[in-house]
Amino acid sequence: MTETATVRPGLGAPPPDDVLVEVRNLRTYFKVMDGTVPAVDDISFSLGRGQTLGIVGESGSGKSVTALTIMRLLDIPPAEIGAGSEIWFDGKEVLSMPEKEMRHLRGNEMAMIFQEPLTSLNPVFTVGDQIAEQVKLHMKVKDREARDRAIEMLRLVGIPSPERRAKQYPHELSGGMRQRVVIGMALSCEPKLLIADEPTTALDVTVQAQILELLKAIQQRTGAALMLITHDLGVVAEMVDNVVVMYAGQIVEQGTVEEVLVEPRMPYTMGLIESIPTVEKRGGRLSAIQGVVPSPFHLPPACRFEPRCPYRWETCREVAPELYPSGPSGRVARCHLHLAEATARRDAAIAQHQQNLTMGRRLSGAPDRIGNA
């Protein structure tokens, strides 16, 4: 976002103090030659201090645009934020914040880790210099102190011989080590919020596990809140407290990780869980959600998942589902199966889901929490 924002009239009240991030009715659009793309369409969620929230969905669901909007890293235009959108961070409304204040917030109080560490690191500077530069910029300290801090961060993220590694360039490190450097850089100013966008997708499986362990350990040590964006439900099961499932720009299910992964109440989430490849399924046919995510230019008129949903009926083609309550403690699902008159359909869908899970419910190493009902 490049323009200076002004305080907008009609803002709601700030969230309670234990809530670090609250997103309210966020709409992010892109104006392109072919029309307007509703990348994020009226989503609301919150993240408590020190907690972990997972944002899950296929490519094109709006996960990364949500993160970039929170960080105000989108160029406006072509991006546009819809009227009535609010993003609260630590008691301040981010979308109304002047750019200068926002620059201070980014890196100091909120930081982001991207999927591919090579795109976050500058190839012509040593990794130590890059971390030190970030520290100098945000913490206003002298060169020596910034260098020491860079080495301390490399040590914190588990890089052996940090004094030596600090003098190396990104191409001299392995993919796992580069991601550790990026995490170290993000943590160097002790942010209150860490947004990790598919932080392990570009890494080998063994390195993935190490990076996730590292994120968990650092979170416990620093008390930072973590927003983890991923398409990997195994990662979600391991790492998060609450889950937001997104599809075609909307939130389609939201609740605690136990609620959503063990007893999903929206067919898209059911399909994602059934699609997890497991050791027990080896040699058998892998489940998949039929069809593809709809083009944002041709969204289905009512339920956006309707063309792919095995439980659809006429209402799903005619009426857009709202987020219906689907359990205690604010749990919601965007699905007409939660209409009172659809109880029999809902019970049949849940029974079918359970049946689909009879074989191989767990990713090795991921989960007592997935699909063991």
Ligand code: SF4
């Ligand atoms: S509203 Fe209908 S089509 Fe959409 S997810 Fe629910 S059952 Fe499927």
